Amino acid sequence: MKTEYIILKETNLNNNCPECYSTDGMVLSFKQKRLKSKLMIKTKGNIIEGIACNKCENQIFPGQWTKDIERVYDYHKKTISAKRSTMRFTALFYVLFFLILLLAVGGYIYINNPELLGLKP
Numbered sequence: 001m002k003t004e005y006i007i008l009k010e011t012n013l014n015n016n017c018p019e020c021y022s023t024d025g026m027v028l029s030f031k032q033k034r035l036k037s038k039l040m041i042k043t044k045g046n047i048i049e050g051i052a053c054n055k056c057e058n059q060i061f062p063g064q065w066t067k068d069i070e071r072v073y074d075y076h077k078k079t080i081s082a083k084r085s086t087m088r089f090t091a092l093f094y095v096l097f098f099l100i101l102l103l104a105v106g107g108y109i110y111i112n113n114p115e116l117l118g119l120k121p
């Protein structure tokens, strides 16, 4: 399975980074995880949120957040809406499904009514 992230929102923060004190390096992001395999795609309902600093390349964990960061975070959190948790099948799944169905139906007809296929026993 391949993991992808759907970015719901990504915002640059101009707060001071608690690690390097830069004011233009932090990015707040809200993401959702999507798992992809050849046959299905599953979207997780929970939101993965985080702040990373591009200047010092640190992940800024909630314990390090200042009051200002928390305020900005709360503000942005209200503006996002998560996608529902879903699972859907890919086109390949349906192709395989119908192929199997076709073979099953074909096999059934062949065994029970071979004359329908023009095959007289």
Ligand SMILES: [Zn+2]
Binding pocket: 017, 018, 019, 020, 021, 022, 025, 053, 054, 055, 056, 057, 058
């Ligand atoms: Zn930093």
